[in-house]
Amino acid sequence: MSEIGSTPFSAEEIASEGIKPEEYQEIVNRLGRHPNKAELGMFGVMWSEHCCYKNSRPLLSQFPTTGERVLVGPGENAGVVDLGNGLQLAFKIESHNHPSAVEPFQGAATGVGGILRDIFTMGARPIAILNSLRFGNLEDAKTRRIFQGVVEGISHYGNCIGVPTVAGEIYFDRAYSGNPLVNAMALGLMETNEIVRSGASGIGNPVLYVGSTTGRDGMGGASFASSELTDNSMDDRPAVQVGDPFLEKSLVEACLEAFKTGAVVAAQDMGAAGLTCSTSEMADKGGVGIELDLDLIPAREPGMTPYEYLLSESQERMLFVAQKGREQELIDIFHKWELQAVVAGSVIAEPVVRILYQGEIAAEVTATALADDTPIYHRELLTEPPAYAKEAAQWTTDSLPGCDYQGIDVQGTYKTWNEILLQLLDTPTIASKQWVYRQYDHQVQNNTILLPGGADAAVIRIRPINAKLEDCTIGVAATTDCNPRYVYLDPYEGAKAAVAEAARNLSCVGAEPLAITDNLNFGSPEKPVGYWQLANACKGIADACRELSTPVTGGNVSLYNETVDSEGNPQPIYPTPVIGMVGLVPDLTKICGQSWTKEGDVIYLLGNSNYVLGGSEYLAAVHETVAGKPPIVDFELEKSVQNACRYGIRQGWIQSAHDLAEGGLAVTLAEACIGNSLGATVNISVSESQRLDEVLFGEVASQIIVSVSPKRINSWETYLDNQLGNCWSKIGVVSQPRSALKILTNDNLSLINVKIIELAITWSQAIENRLVF
Template sequence: MSVIASAPFSAKEIAAEGIKPEEYEDIVQRLGRHPNKAELGMFGVMWSEHCCYKNSRPLLKQFPTEGERILVGPGENAGVIDLGDGLQLAFKIESHNHPSAVEPFQGAATGVGGILRDIFTMGARPIALLNSLRFGSLDDAKTRRIFTGVVAGISHYGNCVGVPTVGGEVYFDPAYSGNPLVNVMALGLMETTEIVKSGAKGIGNPVLYVGSTTGRDGMGGASFASAELSDQSMDDRPAVQVGDPFLEKSLIEACLEAFKTGAVVAAQDMGAAGLTCSTSEMAAKGGVGIELDLDLIPARETGMVPYEYLLSESQERMLFVAHKGREQELIDIFKRWELQAVVAGTVIEESIVRILFKGEIAAEIPATALSDNTPIYHHELLAEPPEYARQAWEWSSDRLPTCNEKGIELESGFLTWNQALLKLLDAPPIASKRWVYRQYDHQVQNNTVLLPGGGDAAVVRVRPLANASSSAFVADPSLLNKGVAATVDCNARYVYLHPYEGAKAAVAEAARNLSCVGADPIAVTDNLNFGSPENPIGYWQLAEACRGLAEACTEFATPVTGGNVSLYNETLDSDGKPAPIYPTPVVGMVGLIPDLNRIAGQGWQAEGDVIYLLGLGIDTVSESVTLGASEYLATLHGTIAGKPPQIDFSLERNVQTACRDGIRQGWIKSAHDCAEGGFGIALAESCLSSQQGAEITFDAHPARWDQLLFAEGGARIIVSVGREQQADWEAYLQKHLNEDWQKIGQVAGRSLRISTSNHLWLIDATIAEMQAAWQNAIERRLES
């Protein structure tokens, strides 16, 4: 048989598949002929940025990827780390940005389904979900529709499949109008003796298609995810997949049961690019080939042609390589779970992907041409930062209106510091996210230790699974107290204004959040959301952010185990010009908690407890604590400018270590980092979490009182300690933190009261006042 032939394609047809003219010439040279329609489509999806990282791969090589706990790094469906005592954790983050822009509910729902498949494909049972979400202003009706649809889609899929959504972050900024970011992170506990890899092996071994049927939904989703959004993007609704969480629940159970038989050689989720991606990646990773017969693929629609089969991104599907002679054993398992399972192909010696259809060869392409040996583009980095950044860096607080201990004079009138605090608490990026997380089932599986909003990171118990392969738990019941913490973080405004410093800050805050609950940071998965790398400014942002991520991950000894790159996050404006999002490298980080009896939330615990600030002092004014790039500057002054805080890695590590040590010694009762909104907002959030007040007194005479209250910077954590532990705690601080700590007050009353030692009252806000501003800020905007 010979390959179904084709005449040369027109420039329009080539462009429709997302292929550049020079890439088409490369394809013709590699094949020694013109591709046919199916083959062109296969190259289109596999050579998209979403699948092959052709613009970002050189930058990703900077990332540290190895460590003593790293079992599986980049290149597989998910990273895997060793938690000790026979426990292994798989985790990964992925994006579903463009689909969520045009079909918010299904776009977000299938984003959850896809990341869960990455986890259980490794042989891990999913135990937790987190999400990192970005939307435009809630004043815009379109944003409100996208926001509510995305949250509904996440809650629908996660709740139905039975995996708790335990944490995340939600930001709102006009930069994301029309191009939301929906990043979903999943964690899973390994349930198989061996980690399941994706490289096909064994010439003659059967290739099994399992799960759901194949339809026309999700056609060309990978290419769709690698192009700017425009008014015509609504016509790309077929590129948005439709998910079935109940079927996925069956798929989880069937796959884990199948893996435990030992009959599965390799497994691959059919995510982006569907059958094309799964066949080519399995073949390339195994150094073999795969022959697949489309006539054997279970289809839900009639009249499908090879192009449609190969580019469909129908959900809840997997591809297995089985040991020859054991295929029926696997088929029986999937049939028992009422899922499709058929032998659809074979592992072959020649390293090609050969697709059969109606007795002919519909496509035949070298596997490495689709997976490994893909185009790579090296862009020239700007010789100096772009003008927008240089102008932003010239900003200083001298440009702000004068202020005193009572407040600040704005164009709209005088604002007291009480009023400033309440306005910040009402700002959607800072306000309560209760409206979001109350829709998620965060307690299913009964392993969630810290509920959403309770601490700076999610905490999940890693107790023994009923059918876990490890026997360590039986021998030592104390292992029931081990847990993992997870967080997703990124201040995109920081990254926009200074990509290098902003990216470092994202890693530092993720590590700080884990430390605040008592966890040792271990490893990172990242989701790089950027505009077009073909734009010099866009590439500069991407390159500088990757440099910052690499440096920070090295400094914190948190290797990168994998992740996702989502570029071309741009919306074409009315003039047809691309308007990119803020560069948003989301950092997903996991940490280990050796004893769940020693963790901390962010709320005060008892009247009279002593409050401390660890790290840079209240009245610090430096490159590490600044009003530049702050939420205060954006919300109250409408200004996006300044340099974001610079990270002092040495101090950051010392502060985080002190926090963890204090928690594990039983001294620290609560811990909360100073992030968006600075010192004042961090105190208010601890009050709101506990419904207890605080009296804060300090000796300071700052040049600017807003700098003291609302400046932002790393290496600052507010902790509370019981009076009976005060002496031991302060002795520890004097030894380990030298002068980098302050005793600032105590838990008391039903108000947040901040004053100087000479009785200058800056803030005196009741819990009720703060609650009224903060609690329903998002609901008020949705109802407007």
């Protein structure tokens, strides 16, 4: 063991911990000496981007974080919002991108386990899991391996622990070929009388280690997550944790039982940076210190060093501060659930993290130096968009071939609009994700009201403990959203669009948007373009959240999502700020899905028809072009359209609602047809300035397609006149089962006429067909 005040480390040793030379000098200045090996490792993980947000913290400060329903905002393990009637919802999203790239199954599985711990650490019982995933092209064998492994890992952990995976989103693009994104979100209903916080308090109070044993798995995971992936990243597989969902199920029950005793003063999940993170953050938040004896930590591997104990990210572990004299009461609870539970330290007055090992001090660092007073980089922002964005913005539809009522020439081959619609439905990003969600148990706990694939957002019944099923009328809706192509082309507008679409998806099931949790997946902030993307996206999120009154309660930052190719050239992902949003459903009998429900219902379009092809799936998939300006959100219209949709659902007028997204109007109508095999005949207006492909496949913000019973159209249309003015139109009618989707112009020229069975087969088999080789 290195002694306190050891000799300097070499440049290679410093770099291996992810520490920059100037940061090492700052460590020496703060300690008044050189760190030892354990201390260097502690600083390495705690000063990583993953833990301290040294490049992003100045940008995050602009987010709105308070609101009348926000009970806990950023800074705790999860955010908490008030649902009324004494009900409180905890929710959070986090990433496990790099671990999933090198070990897809365990990377994704432990991502689920980690986000669930963030929820029940607050005193909430997990009730739902969502995910947001990004992969490369499915024609690539490596992508297929990663994709299948990630889905299997999510399925394994969620199914085994008994928490339903209810919703998510998946994009496929070459930009993610070397660096997939695996973001996991979880929701939980508070069971304790008081929200459990993480700040330690009470000098002399015992510190309890509970849960699983500590091993060498997950070593340096936080630092691994804060660096680019290279050809040598497979050598970092020991940085990937190994999870045990059955043990975590016991940990959930034990923790909730322990919290209800009132004997737990503070609690912290041991996620990224393990013991280092939990001790330093608990001490710093409480303004106290923690002394921990590593000899008392239950280990599953012999001969572990202080460095290994402190940096291990073994899963299913927690750290508690207990009321003095009641520690045995808590230990007995964990032993009943066959879990480890020991007093491993105590709260001390001196605000340091002091680590003991074999009777000596193995490490001693001021808590705030690890958890709060960390390096912050205020980087210079580009004064104008980078070259790629400028060039993309110059793109116009003039560069596309002309089109007529039958179709368009695509790279020398004439394709009908029918063929192009089927091609888009066969695109993995748009196609059915049933191959994925059928592997998830989305009905465990018996509270999932709207199932995956059936609506724009999931809806979960909120059932307080001991409540009868028939007594439960309140629900929550949840979704994850982000169109990364929009953000790539215009980070500010693309991020605004992500927040708006998340809210729109909640409104489409009748829910009132409440708050968000975000996962900022970006490339290197040390490069001017990467920082420009991150800074502008953060500004877009902040502005959109203020407009929609959806404060940010917490989230995760995942930077350095880049692959370094064999020639040393960085290949960053598309900037992907995923928005996880929750909403309140006041009456579970007043919700709807995305599919037509009855023949003869009238179809309406809410919002304007300012369709654009810039950044569209049609432009990328059909014409192999990523360019143009993405749709721009008009927030006054956005709020009016969402209010109208929610009101119509709650009045019982609207039978189905589906927002227009990737693939445009034609794809949205096709998806509404497929769910219940009902056809539709639709007439659309095409102005002289619009191209036919713009109207059929162009994309736009603030537009929703709804169906209404003929008996309700008078009340509905009167309401629309008052609420939306001229920003709505009656466009068609739902036709008989197993018929066709027919899209015509106002002068009855046929543009699209495809049987529902053909749409359904193409859409439902697209992903599975690509996995059979």
